[in-house]
Amino acid sequence: MDSKRLLVKTSNRNTDITQSIEDDPLIDGPLIARNALESAIKREFQKLPTNWGAITLTVLHVAYVSVCVALAALCWLTDTHSAECTAALNGVDSRSLVLLLKVGLWLLVFLFERCVQYHHSAVRRRGYLRFYRKTAKLKHLPLLIHSAGNAAVLIVIAPASMLDNKVKNLSVYLLLAVICVELLASVICLMVYAVQVSRFNKQSLGPDITEDERSHTFSGTDSDMHAEMGFRDGSSLEEVVEKQADLIEYLKQHNTQLSKRILTLATQQTHNRD
Template sequence: MPNKCVMDSKRLSANVQSNRNTDLTQSTEDDPLIDGPLISKDALESSIKREFQKLPTAWTAGLLMVVHVVLVGLCVTLAVVCVLVGNHAEECEVALSGLDTVAAVLLAKTALWLLVFLFERCVQHQHSMARRRGYLRFYRVTRELQHMPLLIHSAGNAAVLVVMAPSSILDKRVRNLSVYLLIVIICVELLASIICLTKYTVHVLRFNKQSPSPDVSEEEHSHTFSAGTSVTRTETGFRDGSSLEEVVEKQADLIEYLKQHNTQLSKRLLALSSQQARA
């Protein structure tokens, strides 16, 4: 009887060991990478990291400034020579193909507004792409500058409408007063636009020159440096004197970037896993 119990115990142990071996075999077959080499961190990070992409809007802003200066110079010259001086009225009429000088200036200003509108669309598109690549701080710093040129020219157009609508009344009181006011408006508009575009160009050129990493990587480096030097400095969270809307916006931008980064990381991880499985 004891011998029978011993034999039954040995059979039970053998069955358990066989089941374990079968489970291990099935687990190995289900996951062919269990005995394979692990995916190296360098291979994964090198596939995720992208080369820094410079913003091409700096030269666009410079070109817009040149066009703006040329158009304003031509408009002021036409207004002075053809209207204010009045000695070359016939020549101006022939040169403009019978078009009124003030109308020509207004058409030029309208064309300039269209150019500024296209520039604003281009800048917004490029900065949105930079935002998706993780440059959230640069996007927030230049967010107001993106729209300022269009706002300046739109305000200038509104001022021109206010001046030109009662031009007949103004010219009765002071000869060519509407033309003088028109020149003042386009000159002030030029000055404000040049200042804004110059400031924007400096920001973009500095950004392209520094070629920084995404904000998340920069924060990781700064935290590592702070930990090594025993300096605790962080900008995360809400504190007195800070704007709650700004904190929420920063968190939303960071979450959106991390979601895109994790998606790319998962896709690359699956690609590398399939490559090792086939190997």
Template sequence: MESERTSAYGNNTNVDFTQSTDDDPLIDGPLVSQDALESVIKREFQKLPTHWAVSVISFLHVVYVVLCIVITVFCWISDEHTHECTAALQGIDSKTVILLGKVALWVMVFIYDRFVQHHHSAVRRRGYLDFYRLTRGIKSLPLLIHSAGNALILIVIAPSSLLDANVKNLSVYLLLAIICLELLLTVICLLRYAVHVVKFNSKKPHPDVTEEERSHGCSSEGHTETGFRDGSSLEDVVEKQADLIDYLKQHNSVLSRRILALTAQQIRG
């Protein structure tokens, strides 16, 4: 009795397996060529177009600082060019012009920061996780520096009458010092960021997953090291794994849709 059940179960299993194989449309359908799959997997390298934004924001910042120095020296401290300054500024107070220019510059830096963040998010989605983490802190520093500079300017401008009562034009000198220090720190951060971007664009690397596979394939060791290394922390390991999983999910989803589209084209052809 038990042998009959076993044989019947085996027959049913074979039948189910045959039916599932016959019902699978991918097995009887045309196979996707190897060249088509490689063209889908290989993506053309996209350069990071943020280096020109660094040049623009640096130029605007230098122009603003030069104008602030000129206006402060000729229109704020000195009284010899009062009529010329009033005519050039169309009756607007020189202090108001400097503050309005600072607000406009901060808006430009904010737009620059959003532009850079957008492109770095795209770089992260394309699998360049190490470069994203390398520039994650430095790319946001210009906006932080300008925001801190705005706060310091408000601290100086608010009690300007008290400061100037003790030392003549003390608030003006402090204002110029803050603006020049802000320019120095911002230019240093922008130059360091631009160097990273230029190296990244010139190197034209593959996504991190592909680079790791190549490095492990060229190495003599046949296994890869996973887990903690010297100097690694739990947060870094978890963050890297989460970024890698997110990239692989997106890559597999795009790759599956393209393979299905190629298969459909071959079926129709």
């Protein structure tokens, strides 16, 4: 009987201690208002400005092709305006001008690709992993198309004299064909990219994990709870591991920023009390 009473007393003491710990957490610590914390954590949606770069690059590419067609029609395919073309270009060879403009256009595409990569990396860090993966290959296509177009232009221009000996102005027609095909492929890629970015900016959604939690809360079903993270038929293990790595990296950054903001708010409230 004495042992039972002793066990009852010790259990009561343990429960009293646990209850006191649970009822009074962080008594001496500053209490942070929920509204203040949510307002500090909530981020404003940041739009991507790269769609305007894609549109500008498309306009410049169309202008370049128009200049090439005009030079070909006035200076290359006919001999009547050759002297006028030389005078208008201040003695610069028209084909050299086309090549210089082509190099300048490629540099603009390269700078655009670097700018897109920078902004998309920032989008990835903010938790928009689906959009990042959706445009991962599309954002590199314009530079690849222009690089392939440069190689094709060099292949056509290098044996230009030999081609023209076989068929008159064959190199000019091949050059125009390469430039037009390059324009068509580049414009399609840039317009598709611009539409996707504009749609992303218009939706102004939160990070993927936030939208998933919100959709699961409203739907009340758990059928698609881990659809993006699980391994399914037809999905590669490498892709699943990469998705998990991206999500873990985002959660780490989010937790770090959250901890810093909580400490900042706690410090502010401590100073206000003092």
